Amino acid sequence: MPSYTCSTCGKEFNCHVSLQNHVKVHDNAIVDRALQKIFEEVEQAYEQLEEKEELKEELSYDKQLEEEKEFSYEKQLKEER
Numbered sequence: 001m002p003s004y005t006c007s008t009c010g011k012e013f014n015c016h017v018s019l020q021n022h023v024k025v026h027d028n029a030i031v032d033r034a035l036q037k038i039f040e041e042v043e044q045a046y047e048q049l050e051e052k053e054e055l056k057e058e059l060s061y062d063k064q065l066e067e068e069k070e071f072s073y074e075k076q077l078k079e080e081r
C-alpha cells in the first residue's frame, strides 16, 4: 500500500486526496501567519506615514512663514525705491 507523507509534519496518509486535504491545514496556517505579518507591517508603515505627515505639515508651515517673510522684505525694498 503506497503511503503519502506530509512533508510539513510527517503524518502518513494512505491516499493522495487525504494528504492533499491535510496539507491545506498547513497552507492555511502559513497564510494566516503571512497575513498576520503583513497586517503588522502595514500597521507599522501606516504609523510611520502618519509621523511623516505630521513632520511634513510642520515643515510646510515653516516654509510658509519664510515665504511670507521674504515677500514682506521684497515689498519693503520696492517701497524704498
Ligand SMILES: [Zn+2]
Pocket (backbone or CB within 6 Å): 006, 007, 008, 009, 010, 011, 022, 023, 026
Ligand atoms: Zn502535516
